[in-house]
Amino acid sequence: MTKIKDNQRSEYFQTIGRHFFRHRGSPFFLSSKDLDLITRWEKMGIPLRVVMEGITRSFGNRGSKQHKQSKILSLSYCQPQVVKAFQQYKERKVGSRKSKPDSDDKRKKARAEVKMFLKILPIPVTFLKDVYSQAYELLSQSQVEEERLELLDEEVERLLVEKFLQKEQGGREQKDAETDRRENVDQLNTSKIKGVKQLRERHKIPYISLFYY
Numbered sequence: 001m002t003k004i005k006d007n008q009r010s011e012y013f014q015t016i017g018r019h020f021f022r023h024r025g026s027p028f029f030l031s032s033k034d035l036d037l038i039t040r041w042e043k044m045g046i047p048l049r050v051v052m053e054g055i056t057r058s059f060g061n062r063g064s065k066q067h068k069q070s071k072i073l074s075l076s077y078c079q080p081q082v083v084k085a086f087q088q089y090k091e092r093k094v095g096s097r098k099s100k101p102d103s104d105d106k107r108k109k110a111r112a113e114v115k116m117f118l119k120i121l122p123i124p125v126t127f128l129k130d131v132y133s134q135a136y137e138l139l140s141q142s143q144v145e146e147e148r149l150e151l152l153d154e155e156v157e158r159l160l161v162e163k164f165l166q167k168e169q170g171g172r173e174q175k176d177a178e179t180d181r182r183e184n185v186d187q188l189n190t191s192k193i194k195g196v197k198q199l200r201e202r203h204k205i206p207y208i209s210l211f212y213y
Helices: 002-024 032-044 048-060 065-069 075-093 099-119 123-139 146-175 177-182 185-203
Strands: none
Touching: 002 032, 002 048, 002 075, 002 146, 032 075, 048 075, 048 146, 099 123, 123 146, 123 185, 146 185
């Protein structure tokens, strides 16, 4: 039982970290302050998907020039939106039904984006067909397991790095192998994050998770 709880706790921390890095980019590590904050969220009983929703909102709300120009280095920036999302989550649990139409609307928007992508699937990224076909099936159901959609999004990014991004950079990596070995993990991961973002934009690859709708 303890091992299962430890695995769940590790997944909680790792998933939050990946989601934060996906929005923020470099540096690709969590500070001790970030880890303490995640621990606090965990003790408060904030579900993983609620934390992720709060993080997504935080970056989506960077409307002012000052915020756009500043670099977000800490998860503490996301604390207000995470707490707000948690409050809304608790309100839904005690009987509010106002969020149901919103959730269903997000599902329909995501399904439409996935359907369009499958219809015009660019040749260079045909290896994503199976993942997006699975996503379309999930999004076609009235009750959607959002955690599964998030996992499919992570699989898309893994495939983009493994089967496409590395291929594009293959020549340079082979030529500069010694240089690459001297690069630190932060720089390598930052490069991959930027590369995946560019590939998504170039081939109009939609996100699967409802957090983006």
